[in-house]
Amino acid sequence: MSGLQLDGVIKRYGATQVIHGVDLTIEDGEFCVFVGPSGCGKSTLLRMVAGLEETSAGRIAIGGRDVTRLDPAERGVAMVFQTYALYPHMTVAENMGFGLKMTGHPKAEIKAKVDEAARVLKLGDYLDRKPKALSGGQRQRVAIGRAIVRGPEVFLFDEPLSNLDAELRVEMRVEIARLHQEIGATMIYVTHDQVEAMTLADKIVVLRAGRIEQVGAPLDLYNDPDNQFVAGFIGSPAMNFFAGEPAEGGVRVPGLGDVTVPAPRTATGTVTVGVRPNHLELTEGATHMVELSEQLGGVSYHYLTGPDGAKIIVEAHDQRAPKPGSRVGLRFNPARAFFFDGGSGLRLR
Known part of the structure; x- marks a missing residue:
């Protein structure tokens, strides 16, 4: 696994600048959460790391390797989206192994990686089922398993729990925290929910209007905010x-x-x-x-x-x-x- 380095990262859409010179270091194995209100740029920044959005200026490095201009497939990242994006005609095992199949990996290797991901995610009893036979939480675990089998350097999560009901959100939050502890991967997680941020993160990045307001451990931000925005955003109910x-x-x-x-x-x-x-x-x-x-x-x-x-x-x-x-x-x-x-x-x- 590898860490991530952002140096002066900027994103423009024509004359409109939405990300303003972001500098950030995420250490190897760290669970980092981007949090902020809607429109603050957290998903845009995540998509820039993934290569799904072009970086207008600045540098993105993963594991010390400059990936700023590389295609998404060359960056060593795997992304889990808000929607599960599973193939309905495929089984759980086929969905999880599809990416490896398309890149020509041997069947035995695919099976071994799918079985291991299923063990980690407790999906072993569901490998032969189709997505329609799964609950929302199980479908999201399949989407995470599809990312795991690729063996990425960095996992990217874009509000993966927002489509789940309240009880499932809590359950999946625990599952993602356990997953991080077990595989020790570098993870970047986007959410607007500061409770998710506080409970999951090693490091929180608070964003507003495309700029970083403060970076720190959850309790550091709670106990020692740098400004009124961070003080009001971190903590529930609000200050x-x-x-x-x-x-x-x-x-x-x-x-x-x-x-x-x-x-x-x-x-x-x-x-x-x-x-x-x-x-x-x-x-x-x-x-x-x-x-x-x-x-x-x-x-x-x-x-x-x-x-x-x-x-x-x-x-x-x-x-x-x-x-x-x-x-x-x-x-x-x-x-x-x-x-x-x-x-x-x-x-x-």
Whole structure:
């Protein structure tokens, strides 16, 4: 297996530039997830690595080999798409081995590789079935098996779970994580779902408008975001943001009940204060209006409106639920707050 290097990678469609000078290193055997909102360029960047989109400028290297201008078949990659793209008239075994058959590999070699991929993916009992006799999760495993038998240097996944229902998504997420642990391959995975990113990745690349906002391990991005965009995108439910004003002793936050919290010395001018839902606690008081409470058993989410109209989510791990329309107070540890420049959105440390 091999790592991946992107140096100043740019993508243009005519006069419109959609990928802006991306520099990125993915180590051998690493599971890297591209995440970001729709239209951020994550799938375009993945397709450039695969060779399905031409690279307008910059360099792409796999295993130290420059593949920027090579055809997809010459790059040593295998891609798993959002749709399964299985041949309905072929069996599971025939679907998985079709690529090797077309490149002239011996039947015995194809069978051995298909059997091994079926063992890894727990598909041994389904090799003689047609796709129509499989569940959605099983079909996606066949698509992954088709990639495995090719023995690629890098696996590419383009939102492979988005067509599955919620239960199957969780099941397949576990399967893909187990697959990575077993074969130790370099994998690049595209998703808009930050929960998938947090649970699967060794490294997350957060993209916005064709640029990298931050790269790091999941918990590093969660605990130490570089800017307000990353702070709001990583974490579920999303971080709460409040307008803050410099005041004596720190930053005054009307949305939290007009409290003043200690802030970094760099907090001058307009400041945005971020607090995660699990760092807020309901208390006796009348500063915030309860709009709705969602009780999910082990966790509850309370949706509040602050005195300045700010919308707030509080995560609680008890089964108390204030009535909609009632008023509550809020408490939090100021040391848990994040501070961002009100103009640029950059983190103030």
